[in-house]
Amino acid sequence: MDPSIPESVSPPSNVLLVHRSSISADACQTLCQHENGSQTAELSVTFSSDALENSPHGNANPAKIGAISVGDVLRGVTAERSTGGAHVGPDFTGDIVFDAITDPTDLSTIGVSVSRFCEQWGSDYQLTVCFQSLDALLNHAPPKTVFQFVHVLTNRLSSVDALAHFHLDPSAHDDRIVSTFGSIFDEVVVDDSAHSDVPQATDEDIAALLGEWDDPTEWPTIELTVGQEATDDDVARVLEK
Template identity: 35%
Template sequence: MNGTDDLQPDDEADDGESLSASLEDLANSVRERQGKKRRSDDKGRREDNSFEWVNVPEQEETQTTDSIPFETIDDASDVLVLGPVQGADCDRNCTALLSYAVPDRTNILAVTVTRSANDWLSMWQRYSSGSPASMVVVSLGEETGGAPASTTISTQSGPEQITIETVSDPSDLTRLGITLSRLISDISTEEERTAVCVHSLTALLQYVEPRRLFRFLHIFRGKLSSVDAMAHYHMDPDAHDKQTVGVFRSLFDTVVRITDDGDLEIVSAP
């Protein structure tokens, strides 16, 4: 995937009646390709245009004891975090996932929807004990008031500079894709790890049809995989029907959830 058009989604609209079938088709296609990948150990992505209608199966949740050992997801390229997308438990676990590796050798890219960049930075400072090598915050839905869409600020603690990018329209996946593709290329290095947070899929689904977001995430995950980045995505399962949650879960090999005690536990893993 090269150039800035990598993450541009399919703009086709769906009727409510056909949306379920479209999501199922996409999920089944992804599962089939993932199965071929595991069997052949082939890291390349293959297109398969033959779809068969199969219901997304109910997935049993497997509990672990206490909190999740982060080394168990060290090799995961991306993780779906199921649980509340607001509050201290969400913020604390988000920060932990971003900084579980050596913080000063990690480049952080945060994508936040409806939450201001300042709020996200305040969250980081509240719960993080380390300083990343660099940090970029992409704020969706935040009005710039005539200010530039890209701003670099200096900090007294943490990274010397933090870049804030603004995409005023959360439904504009084309612009978001171009922005993220450029930023990922800019911050990814061989010496440092790239860690990404998308907060949250639940908020994005208020602006984007599920089918478009599914396709966008599928391409976005491929872009991250090409630079060996680790990403996590927040989703509140109580805000969506079971089928929608199941379809988006099918994108991820590793799924964790926030427990009632505020810890993370594994739902599914490779």
């Protein structure tokens, strides 16, 4: 795992931000900054009910601010009741957009929600995404399932030239897990708080773990022609497998 410095990362990139979860990482805000704030849309994905307030806001005046709160039972149930139990997604008519997902194990709905923000904002704005955190996902789903989810989601974000970073606490997981997740990101940024926790798993360790997970009947893929962009239906289809 060869770490980069956040200042060297530019879009499009998917970044694994490695740091102790008990400590805020300064790199988070750096990875959300762009020179032209008026043409930037910022999206945060968090597992708390106050996602909008905790958005990193790397740009002083982003044109659009979005938040997806996962596991937000109160807001999620309220939204589902108003739509007869269906998750229909947020209203994108305003400059501040919020979505709430009740079930943190429903990776398909989480992926589709992020994909909708890509569809709405990806063409007109430089999209930055802060995903907090992979630790929460790994608490609710097996590593292989989360790896497949991240594989699909990072492809979707790349399709709209987003700059996205995903938080991960290396002290909470096996070295092979952390290194294997790092292998699918464009860049890995390690905070000072986690330098002693950077995993020492080898390429052979990563290959062995991927071999254990390799099942062609289950591995999610999105078949696209050149220049074609993944749709919400594509994301939902592969994540529901």
